[in-house]
Amino acid sequence: MRDTLVLNASFEPLSTVTLNRAVVLVLQDKAVVEQAHPGLRVRAASMELPLPRVIRLSRYVRVPFRRRAPWSRRGVLVRDRHKCAYCGRRATTVDHVIPRSRGGGDTWLNTVACCAEDNHRKADRTPEQAGMPLLRMPFEPSPADAMLLSLARADLLALPKWLEQPAA
Numbered sequence: 001m002r003d004t005l006v007l008n009a010s011f012e013p014l015s016t017v018t019l020n021r022a023v024v025l026v027l028q029d030k031a032v033v034e035q036a037h038p039g040l041r042v043r044a045a046s047m048e049l050p051l052p053r054v055i056r057l058s059r060y061v062r063v064p065f066r067r068r069a070p071w072s073r074r075g076v077l078v079r080d081r082h083k084c085a086y087c088g089r090r091a092t093t094v095d096h097v098i099p100r101s102r103g104g105g106d107t108w109l110n111t112v113a114c115c116a117e118d119n120h121r122k123a124d125r126t127p128e129q130a131g132m133p134l135l136r137m138p139f140e141p142s143p144a145d146a147m148l149l150s151l152a153r154a155d156l157l158a159l160p161k162w163l164e165q166p167a168a
C-alpha cells in the first residue's frame with residue numbers, strides 16, 4: 001500500500017499513514033495536503049482532492065521521543081539505494097558485514113546491500129577475511145531519512161487502480 005508522509009504542524013516528519021488514512025485526515029480538516037502526486041486526484045465522499053504524498057497536521061502534536069528507524073532488509077536496500085556495498089552493482093540481497101555465525105546482528109551498522117554474487121563469494125567471512133573491502137560504511141538512517149527514502153521509491157505506476165482518475 002502506498003504510504004503518505006505525515007508532517008507535524010511544525011513541518012517535522014512524524015510517521016507515515018496509508019493513503020486512505022491520509023485522505024480521511026484531510027477531509028476531517030485534521031491535516032492539509034503539502035505535496036501531491038502530480039496530476040493525480042482522489043475522489044472521497046463528494047469531494048475531489050489532490051492525491052496526497054505529504055500531509056501536514058493542522059495542530060501541533062507533542063512527540064515525547066523520536067523513534068529510531070526499525071531495521072529491515074528492505075530498509076537496508078533502500079538506504080543503500082540498491083547498490084552493492086562491495087562492487088556498486090545492483091544489489092538484491094542484504095549482507096551481514098560480521099556474519100551472523102560470528103555474532104553479527106540484524107542492525108543498521110552490520111548490514112549492507114549486496115549483489116547475490118558477492119554475497120555468495122563473501123560467504124561466512126568478514127570483509128577482511130574475504131579480501132572484499134566495503135566501498136562505504138553502513139550507517140543508521142534517521143527516522144525521517146528512512147521515511148523519505150521509502151517514499152522516494154514510490155512508483156506512480158504502482159498506484160492502485162481505484163485511485164486513478166478515469167480518463168476524461
Ligand SMILES: [Zn+2]
Pocket residue numbers: 084085086087088089114115116117118119
Ligand atoms: Zn557486488
